[in-house]
Amino acid sequence: MLTFEKYVCPTTPQEAYDLVRENRLATVIGGMMWLRLADRVAPLGIDLSRCGLDQIEETEGGFRIGAMVTLGQLENHAGFAAATGGIFTEAVRDIVGTQFRNTATVGGSVFARMGFSDIVTALLVLDTEVELVGAGTMPLLPFVERGAGRDVLTHVFVRKHHYRAAFASVRNAATDFSALNAAAGLWRGSWHVAVGARPKKAVLLTGGDELTPLRKNFSPAELDAVCDLAEDIDYGSDLRGTAEWRRAVAPVLIRRAIESASAKEVAAC
Ligand SMILES: Cc1cc2nc3c(=O)[nH]c(=O)nc-3n(C[C@H](O)[C@H](O)[C@H](O)COP(=O)(O)OP(=O)(O)OC[C@H]3O[C@@H](n4cnc5c(N)ncnc54)[C@H](O)[C@@H]3O)c2cc1C
Incomplete structure (x- = not known):
């Protein structure tokens, strides 16, 4: 205890x-x-x-999500779901159960940057920033990569774009942690693809400033090339899957997430 x-x-x-x-x-x-x-x-x-951090504020530019907003609150926010292709709902719907998600917070999930996190993988493919007392505001990617010191996370900000986005994962049993997950988000003309539950922290494969972009209207060969990139990610083994299994399944999940996102209507801003 x-x-x-x-x-x-x-x-x-x-x-x-x-x-x-x-x-x-x-x-x-x-x-x-x-x-x-x-x-x-x-x-x-x-x-x-x-601390007054339990609200989701929608502004012209985006959604400012208080750290104490629960997974359930965000999952059921119709405006956020419509603006982000429903990716958050897809990412959290298998996390334990409704009562659990009505207690676990967005802030705790993002700050902890757990390797198995479905939430971090989904938010990484959107235009997401974190706001901290201490370290200030920064994009989610460097925060996930480097973490923060003894700071307090106050908000997660998701900027509005005309997104197409989707999440895919494999679980060995319902409500277990993901054995592997992937997410894809199209905004500003290029695809952002993340792979998580490797079982290490999620990584962005395309779409960051220093990463090869996958353009909106990709050719089959370009999609194959991104899926091939996933084979070079550093995977580990744990009780949910071996590194070899993850290396083989990641390209399939990425393809699934991109195809699922492509099939969706462009999100309204
Ligand atoms: C049984 C179980 C199953 C789970 N399954 C999944 C799953 O399948 N997929 C998934 O993505 N997640 C899963 N999770 C994780 C869950 O979704 C939450 O991410 C997790 O519980 C953390 O959120 P919390 O609000 O409970 O944070 P807490 O437990 O309160 O805190 C977690 C950590 O973050 C720190 N912290 C919290 N809030 C802040 C803040 N605002 N600023 C600074 N530091 C902060 C705390 O000090 C602590 O170190 C699971 C968790 C459990 C317990």
């Missing part, structure tokens, strides 16, 4: 951040669905639930 010696409930993210900086061993609490699995005594728990 996880026990906190002291529990605080600050009312602003800045207050939470100051507490984190003052207490080297402080633990920020999101939905606590992951944290609760720990068996330790932690000196200080900082609960973000009164």
